[in-house]
Amino acid sequence: KAGVTQTPRYLIKTRGQQVTLSCSPISGHRSVSWYQQTPGQGLQFLFEYFSETQRNKGNFPGRFSGRQFSNSRSEMNVSTLELGDSALYLCASSLGIGGSPLHFGNGTRLTVT
Amino acid sequence: DQQVKQNSPSLSVQEGRISILNCDYTNSMFDYFLWYKKYPAEGPTFLISISSIKDKNEDGRFTVFLNKSAKHLSLHIVPSQPGDSAVYFCAASPLNAGNNRKLIWGLGTSLAVNP
Numbered sequence: 001k002a003g004v005t006q007t008p009r010y011l012i013k014t015r016g017q018q019v020t021l022s023c024s025p026i027s028g029h030r031s032v033s034w035y036q037q038t039p040g041q042g043l044q045f046l047f048e049y050f051s052e053t054q055r056n057k058g059n060f061p062g063r064f065s066g067r068q069f070s071n072s073r074s075e076m077n078v079s080t081l082e083l084g085d086s087a088l089y090l091c092a093s094s095l096g097i098g099g100s101p102l103h104f105g106n107g108t109r110l111t112v113t
Numbered sequence: 114d115q116q117v118k119q120n121s122p123s124l125s126v127q128e129g130r131i132s133i134l135n136c137d138y139t140n141s142m143f144d145y146f147l148w149y150k151k152y153p154a155e156g157p158t159f160l161i162s163i164s165s166i167k168d169k170n171e172d173g174r175f176t177v178f179l180n181k182s183a184k185h186l187s188l189h190i191v192p193s194q195p196g197d198s199a200v201y202f203c204a205a206s207p208l209n210a211g212n213n214r215k216l217i218w219g220l221g222t223s224l225a226v227n228p
């Protein structure tokens with residue numbers, strides 16, 4: 001069974017630009033969650049999508065948005081990039097029912113210069 | 114304000130000995146806890162979980178203990194192996210949230226198992 005796939009693995013952008021990250025979940029998983037990981041803040045929850053609907057949202061500004069398609073693939077978009085957005089962005093999929101563990105991809109390393 | 118705290122940023126253990134990783138939480142609504150392991154350049158991998166109706170869950174070399182009154186859980190790895198060297202994250206959520214579960218994560222403990 002293929003794992004969670006995130007593309008691209010690495011990305012370098014300039015302040016003010018926008019970026020779109022992609023996540024393909026494990027087959028059969030309907031929930032996709034996005035996390036931001038930085039050294040000082042650990043894993044911070046961005047949002048979760050389930051059956052194309054945002055089901056949960058963290059405390060990030062509106063510059064961070066996402067969507068999920070009918071095949072459960074998800075994209076995350078960050079507009080007007082800031083230096084502080086440099087981080088590892090992790091996507092995780094799950095069955096989406098209570099207690100089902102998250103399965104993570106290897107992340108996209110975003111560097112904003 | 115960290116609701117899930119892993120107070121030891123790093124831990125070093127000899128191969129074959131026991132590794133004990135600790136996690137404290139502040140929110141009494143948390144009743145489902147998970148441990149994840151993360152290698153560099155990879156995403157976290159699920160290890161083991163425990164719900165508040167139990168005080169112990171075991172899976173091979175990994176055992177998680179939960180002390181609800183102290184709001185404390187620990188992960189024991191016995192015996193420790195060099196391949197266990199990784200960052201370990203503790204995560205918690207209110208299971209009674211049903212499908213609307215949002216995990217709160219600790220900052221991680223870096224474990225080094227020395228041959």
